[in-house]
Amino acid sequence: MSESGIDAERRSFIACALTPSLIVLFAVAVLPAIYLVVTSLTPFQLTAPGSATDFSVPLRNYGLLPGDPRFVNSLWVQAKLSCWGVLFQVLLGMLLALLLNVQSRFVEFARTFFLIPMVLPPIVVAVIWKLIYTPDISPLYYAAQLLNFTMPALTSSVDFALTAIIIADTWEWLPFTFLMVLAALQTIPDEYSEAALVDGASKLQIFWYVTLPFITPILVISGMFRLIDSVKAFPLIFLLTSGGPGTVTEVTNYYAYLLAFDTNEIGYSSAVTVVMLLLVAGISLALVWMGRRREAMA
Amino acid sequence: MSHHSGRRATPGRLVAITMTLLVVLSPFLWLLQMSFKSNDQILQFPPPLIFTPTLENYVSLWHSAFSASFVNSLLSASLSTALALLFGVPAAYALSRWAGRGKHALSFAILVTRMAPPIAFTIPFFLFYRWIGLLDTVTGLVLVYTSFNLPLVIWMMQPFFDTIPVSLEEAALVDGARTRTVFTKIVLPMVTPGIAATAILCFLYAWNDFFFALILTRTNARTAPVAVVNFMNYEGWEWGKIAAGGSLVMAPVLIFSLAVRRYLVSGLTAGAVKG
Numbered sequence: 001m002s003e004s005g006i007d008a009e010r011r012s013f014i015a016c017a018l019t020p021s022l023i024v025l026f027a028v029a030v031l032p033a034i035y036l037v038v039t040s041l042t043p044f045q046l047t048a049p050g051s052a053t054d055f056s057v058p059l060r061n062y063g064l065l066p067g068d069p070r071f072v073n074s075l076w077v078q079a080k081l082s083c084w085g086v087l088f089q090v091l092l093g094m095l096l097a098l099l100l101n102v103q104s105r106f107v108e109f110a111r112t113f114f115l116i117p118m119v120l121p122p123i124v125v126a127v128i129w130k131l132i133y134t135p136d137i138s139p140l141y142y143a144a145q146l147l148n149f150t151m152p153a154l155t156s157s158v159d160f161a162l163t164a165i166i167i168a169d170t171w172e173w174l175p176f177t178f179l180m181v182l183a184a185l186q187t188i189p190d191e192y193s194e195a196a197l198v199d200g201a202s203k204l205q206i207f208w209y210v211t212l213p214f215i216t217p218i219l220v221i222s223g224m225f226r227l228i229d230s231v232k233a234f235p236l237i238f239l240l241t242s243g244g245p246g247t248v249t250e251v252t253n254y255y256a257y258l259l260a261f262d263t264n265e266i267g268y269s270s271a272v273t274v275v276m277l278l279l280v281a282g283i284s285l286a287l288v289w290m291g292r293r294r295e296a297m298a
Numbered sequence: 299m300s301h302h303s304g305r306r307a308t309p310g311r312l313v314a315i316t317m318t319l320l321v322v323l324s325p326f327l328w329l330l331q332m333s334f335k336s337n338d339q340i341l342q343f344p345p346p347l348i349f350t351p352t353l354e355n356y357v358s359l360w361h362s363a364f365s366a367s368f369v370n371s372l373l374s375a376s377l378s379t380a381l382a383l384l385f386g387v388p389a390a391y392a393l394s395r396w397a398g399r400g401k402h403a404l405s406f407a408i409l410v411t412r413m414a415p416p417i418a419f420t421i422p423f424f425l426f427y428r429w430i431g432l433l434d435t436v437t438g439l440v441l442v443y444t445s446f447n448l449p450l451v452i453w454m455m456q457p458f459f460d461t462i463p464v465s466l467e468e469a470a471l472v473d474g475a476r477t478r479t480v481f482t483k484i485v486l487p488m489v490t491p492g493i494a495a496t497a498i499l500c501f502l503y504a505w506n507d508f509f510f511a512l513i514l515t516r517t518n519a520r521t522a523p524v525a526v527v528n529f530m531n532y533e534g535w536e537w538g539k540i541a542a543g544g545s546l547v548m549a550p551v552l553i554f555s556l557a558v559r560r561y562l563v564s565g566l567t568a569g570a571v572k573g
Contacts, residue, residue, distance in 0.1 A: 006471055013477040014396050017388035021448060024385065025407035028445040032422035033410070039421070099315060104307035110319055112556060116326055119555035120548050121506040123523040127544040128329045130530075137340055137537055139328060171325065231415050235508050239527060256417050261513060266421060273418050284413045 033277075040274045044267035051267070061271035071272060074252040081166060081251060082230040088170040090223045093177025094215070098207075100178075101185045111182075118175035126239035129168040133240060155240050161248050168236050173229075177222045184218040185211070217294055224287045231280055252276050333541035340537045355542035364543060367525035371547075374436050374521065375504035378443030379497050385444075386451025387493065391481060393452065394459035408449040416509045424513055434516040442514065443504035450503065451496055458492030459485070498554045505551060522547045 041058040044051045065071050096114065100107055117125065133155045135141045144151040154164040192214075193206045201209070231253055237243060243250035243258070250258075252272060259269035332340055334351035359365070393401060423442060424433070432438035462485060470480045486493075511521040520528075526543040529536055 010471075010477045013481070014392040017392035020385050021389035021452065024445055024448050025404065028419075028448075029407040029410040032419050035422040035425075036418060039425075096318070099311070099318065102307040102311060104312070106312065107307060107315060110315055113319055114322060115555070116323060116552065119502070119551055120326070121508070121523055121551055123506075123508040123526060124329075124544045124548045127526060127540060128325045131329055131332065131537070131541070132325055137332070137345075139324075139345060142344055171322070174322075228413055234416070238512075239530070253415050253417055260417070260421055261424075266425070270421055273415070273421065277414055277418050280413055280415065284409060288409070 036270050036277075037274055039267055040270035042267045044270075046264040046266060061268050062275075064268065065271065065275065070247055070250065070255060071252070073247050074250050074255040077162065077247070077249060078231065078251040078253070080162060081169070081233065081249075082227055084166045085169045085173070085230050085233075086223050086226045088166070089173050089177045089226050090219055092170065093174050093222070094181050094219060096174065096178045097181035097185055098211075101182060114178060115175045117172050118179075120172075122172070122235040123239070125168065125172045126235040129164075129171075129236070130239055133164055156245055158245055158248055161241050161245060165233070165236055165240060165249055168240065169230070169233055172236075173226055177219075177226065180218055180222040181215055184215045188214050217290075221287065221290060221294075224283060224290070228280055228283050228287070231276065329541050329544055332537065333545040335538060335541075337536065337538050340541075355538040356546070359539060359542050359546065362539075364522070364525050364546075367520045367522045368546065370436055370439075370515075370519050371505060371522040374439040374443060374519075375501050377436075377440045378447060378504050379500040381440065381444040382447035382451045382500050383493065383497060386448050387455055387486075388481070390452045390455035391459050391485060394456045395464070404449065404452055408453055411446055411449050420510060420513050423510070427514060433514060434518050436519045438514055439504075439511060439519060439521070442510050443500075443507065447500040447503060450500060454496040454499065455489070455492055458489040462488055495558045498558045502551055502554060 039052070040061055042052055042054050043057075043060060044054075100111055100114070120128075132138050132140055135151070135153060141151050152160055154160045188211065192210050196206050196210055231251075233251065234253060234257070237249055237251060237254050241249040243254050253276065256269045256272040256276065259265045259272060333355055334353070335349060336352050336354060339346060339349055393404065419442075427433045427438050432441070466484060467480045470484055471477070475483075506523070507521070508523045508527075511519075511524045512527075515521065515524065522543070526540060526547060529540045529543060
């Protein structure tokens with residue numbers, strides 16, 4: 001075969017290998033987004049035929065959003081859930097990583113088991129916490145009774161429902177931040193802290209001046225990852241509180257779900273989703289930008 | 299190996315680690331033990347920690363509609379994994395050997411499919427499926443899972459192909475072999491471990507899904523995660539069955555994910571750390 005024959009043959013192979021995937025990626029990443037934006041410009045309801053193509057007042061849905069108390073409230077609930085969840089996950093994940101950053105066969109073995117909450121199907125995590133939060137069968141309520149302490153019903157209380165979700169979410173995703181911070185800790189050369197130790201630095205000082213600056217970027221990045229994913233916390237809310245009591249735990253994602261699949265307001269739900277997508281896209285772009293900058297610095 | 303205070307495993311630290319592990323895993327263990335209790339034992343107060351385990355919950359699940367849901371889950375997860383590998387592995391190879399514009403399209407697609415909340419896709423998918431009659435079918439689920447696993451396959455497989463020296467392929471090409479043959483006979487056998495790890499991750503993503511299955515299925519194609527939830531809503535509060543169902547849903551996940559834990563992080567962070 002001639003040199004150019006090999007090239008042509010190779011090019012056609014590459015084209016054959018790539019084309020189906022690129023088509024699927026386009027169909028899955030781009031088409032739904034376009035469709036969503038178009039639908040958000042209509043008052044589409046499943047029960048009203050013709051409403052899917054009614055573009056007479058295209059920005060009606062977006063105009064309604066700022067005056068919709070449930071939408072505004074859902075953003076606020078999401079902000080609370082995300083901020084507290086991410087804060088706890090990063091802090092506890094870091095503490096756990098520091099605790100487990102030792103060389104021992106036993107600890108290496110134990111690390112695997114710390115990952116369990118993260119790999120469980122999200123719906124199983126929700127079932128697990130449903131068992132913990134249901135007074136009749138929960139070890140938590142039994143322990144409270146032993147201590148002569150009356151536990152409030154966590155998931156149906158206005159004061160505690162969101163906290164209950166945050167606790168379950170933190171339990172589920174703690175292993176993620178733990179794993180990322182541990183990986184970063186293991187790249188710190190031992191010489192740094194040894195030198196500090198020779199200079200008479202205390203353990204706390206070593207943590208503050210040697211370890212922390214080293215792992216700060218990974219703390220920020222893992223926090224951002226969790227921030228983006230916290231928008232998806234659906235099974236926990238679906239199973240534990242259904243957004244209630246009232247709208248105390250109704251995040252934007254859940255509100256959009258109720259709108260589209262409970263009240264059939266597809267058009268309005270699409271507008272809510274588009275706003276949510278824009279927010280997530282903003283955070284994602286910041287994350288990519290930080291990742292690139294970090295790679296450039298390394 | 300250097301030794302200093304921060305990295306040595308003191309007995310005190312080992313005890314602290316063990317205690318933490320027990321606390322962290324206790325909710326999970328509670329579900330597991332409950333699945334082996336009869337409903338009377340579950341409602342007993344105080345809860346008995348030592349009891350005669352029973353398999354009655356699992357047996358009654360086996361004879362209920364749950365087993366069909368379990369089969370639906372197995373089918374949709376494994377078929378979508380196979381399809382995603384079929385499309386994605388050659389694409390990853392092509393991208394690894396030929397750095398073209400496809401790379402940008404790829405990282406964009408990965409970013410979108412991984413970062414966007416599923417509701418953004420479910421509305422279009424739901425309406426489209428309703429229109430062409432794919433609602434409540436395993437085929438519909440396979441299509442959704444395949445398309446979301448495809449970027450993951452490409453993302454995971456590319457580094458494996460990158461590590462294979464090009465000189466190997468060139469030698470074969472000079473001998474007159476076709477690119478297709480080089481790919482299937484020389485390159486693919488060298489990346490089998492990578493394919494195995496990728497396949498497991500794909501399977502887990504499809505298996506773990508709750509949201510798509512909740513909206514795109516009703517009764518025929520209902521998957522195991524959705525079936526577990528239905529024990530709560532319609533068939534009364536059968537805690538034993540719920541616990542057993544949950545345990546069954548998580549069993550394959552625990553086994554597989556421990557096998558691929560090295561790749562878990564790169565799978566979870568796909569698309570962002572290295573764009």
